[in-house]
Amino acid sequence: QSVLTQPPSVSGAPGQRVTISCTGGSSNIGTGYDVHWYQQLPGSAPKLLIYGNTNRPSGVPDRFSGSKSGASASLAITGLLAEDEADYYCQSYDSRLNAWVFGGGTKVTVL
């Protein structure tokens, strides 16, 4: 049971917009710790998608965007493509656990 809560799954048709929430609390996101997002394609290692709440590494399409408000963060994918089918994880720091933590992951399905 992660301290960062994500929906298990979201789905959308090609071209649509989907969002993934990452809800934390007062010992992690709500305290001001940054949120980072990773994409894990089937059978592959995770890949950094968003860092520092809103920043995209070089090479990540601008269809991916991140935001943070209060104790929650969100990842949005616009213009959904079949290649976006993957698991997505948020990550932050938890001061009560004194550990870096991941959300439970969200599986994105392109219908």
Place this chain on the structure above:
Amino acid sequence: QVQLVQSAAEVKKPGASVKVSCTTSGYTFTNDAIAWVRQAPGQGLEWLGWISAGNGNSVSAQRLRGRLTMTTDTSRSTAYMELRNLRSDDTAVYYCARWVVSAKYFDFWGQGTLVTVSS
């Protein structure tokens, strides 16, 4: 380009130890840290710890303290993760990743090493 290449899959018996290597290239090894993350079959990601390649300082998850040792060999630009007294629930893919210490995220990842613990 930054690359992290991990050692091959391992099969171990309960109570044994495993040591996974992570050989890096494409950047100055001692300028950064290496973190270890694992993923049990069908499960999410779990942070295990990180070690500074510059000074050897490390931080590990409390639930693994006493069983986990992280080391580096700067002459080989390689990091190692040793887990002792293995249990069946240690079965997982173990990933190394470059840890951006200043901003607390993992920017490049190894391909993963499957460690299977079975009698």
